[in-house]
Amino acid sequence: MAAPALVISGGGSKGAFAVGVTNFIRERFPEKEHTILLGTSTGALIAPLVAVGQLALVERIYTSVRTEDIITKGNVVSRLLGSTSLFDARPLARLIDNTWTPALFQQLMASQKRVYVTTVCMQSGEVVYWGNHDAPALNGFTVYKVRDRDEWIRAVMASACQPVFMPPIELRSSDGTPRQYFDGGLREYIAVEMAIALDATEIHAVALSPAQEAPENKRYTSAFGILEKTIDRFSDDVGLNDLRVPLLINSALRRIGDAKRKLKEKGVSQAVINACFKAAPDDPFQDKEEIPIHLIRPEAHLGGGPGGLTFDPTEMRGMLRKGYERAQAYFAAPPPTDPFIV
Amino acid sequence: MFCHTLLRLLVASQCLGLHSIRISAQATTPTEFPKGWRFPLELSQGPTPNTGTYAGWLSVGAMRTVLPGHLRAGVLLAPGLFGSQATGIGGARLAWRVRTFTTTMGSWGNLQLAAEHLWSTQGTALVGGGLGFEAGEIILAGLKAYLPYTTTGTGPVWLQFSIGLHLCRGKASPESEDPFSNP
Numbered sequence: 001m002a003a004p005a006l007v008i009s010g011g012g013s014k015g016a017f018a019v020g021v022t023n024f025i026r027e028r029f030p031e032k033e034h035t036i037l038l039g040t041s042t043g044a045l046i047a048p049l050v051a052v053g054q055l056a057l058v059e060r061i062y063t064s065v066r067t068e069d070i071i072t073k074g075n076v077v078s079r080l081l082g083s084t085s086l087f088d089a090r091p092l093a094r095l096i097d098n099t100w101t102p103a104l105f106q107q108l109m110a111s112q113k114r115v116y117v118t119t120v121c122m123q124s125g126e127v128v129y130w131g132n133h134d135a136p137a138l139n140g141f142t143v144y145k146v147r148d149r150d151e152w153i154r155a156v157m158a159s160a161c162q163p164v165f166m167p168p169i170e171l172r173s174s175d176g177t178p179r180q181y182f183d184g185g186l187r188e189y190i191a192v193e194m195a196i197a198l199d200a201t202e203i204h205a206v207a208l209s210p211a212q213e214a215p216e217n218k219r220y221t222s223a224f225g226i227l228e229k230t231i232d233r234f235s236d237d238v239g240l241n242d243l244r245v246p247l248l249i250n251s252a253l254r255r256i257g258d259a260k261r262k263l264k265e266k267g268v269s270q271a272v273i274n275a276c277f278k279a280a281p282d283d284p285f286q287d288k289e290e291i292p293i294h295l296i297r298p299e300a301h302l303g304g305g306p307g308g309l310t311f312d313p314t315e316m317r318g319m320l321r322k323g324y325e326r327a328q329a330y331f332a333a334p335p336p337t338d339p340f341i342v
Numbered sequence: 343m344f345c346h347t348l349l350r351l352l353v354a355s356q357c358l359g360l361h362s363i364r365i366s367a368q369a370t371t372p373t374e375f376p377k378g379w380r381f382p383l384e385l386s387q388g389p390t391p392n393t394g395t396y397a398g399w400l401s402v403g404a405m406r407t408v409l410p411g412h413l414r415a416g417v418l419l420a421p422g423l424f425g426s427q428a429t430g431i432g433g434a435r436l437a438w439r440v441r442t443f444t445t446t447m448g449s450w451g452n453l454q455l456a457a458e459h460l461w462s463t464q465g466t467a468l469v470g471g472g473l474g475f476e477a478g479e480i481i482l483a484g485l486k487a488y489l490p491y492t493t494t495g496t497g498p499v500w501l502q503f504s505i506g507l508h509l510c511r512g513k514a515s516p517e518s519e520d521p522f523s524n525p
Contacts, residue, residue, distance in 0.1 A: 073373055073447065073448035073449070074373050074376070074448050074449070075373055075374060075376075075448060075449050075450065075451075075478060076445060076447050076448040076449065076450050076478075077450055077477065077478025077480065078478055078479035078480070079448065081478070081480075083519060084519050085519075086447055086448065087447075087448070088521070089521040090521045090524075093521035093522050097522070153522075154522065157521065157522070166521075167519050167520070167521060169520070169521075170520065305446075306446070
């Protein structure tokens with residue numbers, strides 16, 4: 001059975017780009033309704049709402065919210081010394097609480113679509129997915145089906161909370177075993193591997209940073225600026241690895257498929273081909289076929305300030321338009337996917 | 343006289359471009375002078391022409407933000423020295439934020455106008471005010487001028503420089519840090 005997946009990465013206000021891409025996919029491929037939806041960070045705010053048919057609401061949010069609707073700034077020194085984060089994220093918590101009405105949450109839980117948001121546990125370091133269906137532990141990821149609406153909105157919030165900037169969110173915690181969760185992008189920037197593990201048959205993956213950035217012509221003169229750039233570089237690296245492995249596997253599957261087809265064209269019988277490609281039971285390529293992975297990402301840096309934490313409606317409307325146009329260009333002439341140039 | 347002095351200081355700060363506050367326009371949570379109590383511990387000292395050479399006091403205050411982002415009011419108590427005479431001091435203080443120092447991540451300090459009226463057990467009362475600086479909601483510094491007066495008249499102005507810190511800056515509890523608590 002076809003199971004198209006929509007996977008959206010983290011990126012704060014740059015999520016507007018993903019909304020533009022999703023808008024285009026909905027218009028262009030109405031028949032391909034995503035049945036697997038995965039979101040990390042800002043993607044956790046978008047993908048689940050898309051799953052319950054609220055794309056228009058998502059678009060409204062991503063073209064109207066301002067930074068003060070997401071975070072409250074305070075005295076930096078005081079917060080560094082006395083708080084768990086630089087910013088107070090109560091406005092975002094209110095937004096999530098108001099958006100996920102009990103009725104919408106019921107709709108999500110009743111849906112056959114599999115919807116998950118990505119978090120990372122501070123105490124264990126595990127990547128933990130929270131969603132509306134049980135799932136076995138996949139590829140070392142822990143998967144929890146949420147128990148109630150409160151747990152769901154906390155999981156969405158946790159997925160969106162960038163460490164240091166925003167506070168950790170406690171989930172299934174007790175005095176003896178505190179469990180604080182953060183933005184899944186810390187370890188899983190874009191959950192393509194999870195989509196493959198859930199047997200997606202086609203993946204629309206939206207990454208919110210460009211594959212390559214033009215070199216900057218500026219000198220870094222402050223420790224803070226260097227720290228900020230270093231965090232960006234680490235994030236880019238996590239994202240690169242998240243994509244490289246699945247694309248590499250996909251590339252191997254494509255080559256195996258090509259080899260089988262060529263052998264068949266040369267007159268080799270199917271039984272011989274099957275025997276030649278028969279491998280051990282733990283062979284990751286056994287009985288697997290190449291999955292079309294459509295990776296759509298911006299051509300250049302989208303803006304949105306450090307960590308994507310600047311929410312400017314005008315800038316976000318521009319990102320949304322860029323997302324739509326980028327998806328349009330991608331599907332007009334899909335580029336070859338090479339795992340080494342993601 | 344006190345009101346007149348305060349008014350002049352406010353007008354002066356306006357002229358200096360320090361007073362950039364528009365109360366009605368401030369919809370967001372203020373980064374400086376947030377709600378709640380602060381307990382400043384300050385050492386104040388300076389020359390005093392009419393008591394010999396020196397006056398100083400170590401005060402503990404309790405200040406409450408009465409207009410978030412703008413105004414704090416409170417009281418302070420201190421043991422002190424007026425010349426060679428030990429004295430007890432108590433009084434009231436108003437602090438009006440006139441400038442916030444910011445970075446892209448938030449603020450880091452503020453400049454404030456303070457007005458005080460202090461009474462001493464020695465018999466001299468002080469009325470005055472000046473500029474205060476606060477960094478990281480911890481470190482305090484101030485430069486103030488006081489007019490001493492007794493029942494018999496006023497004396498020459500006292501200048502006081504102060505340094506200090508806010509006490510009781512504890513860690514926030516996990517419950518109060520949770521963004522879903524009291525959202």
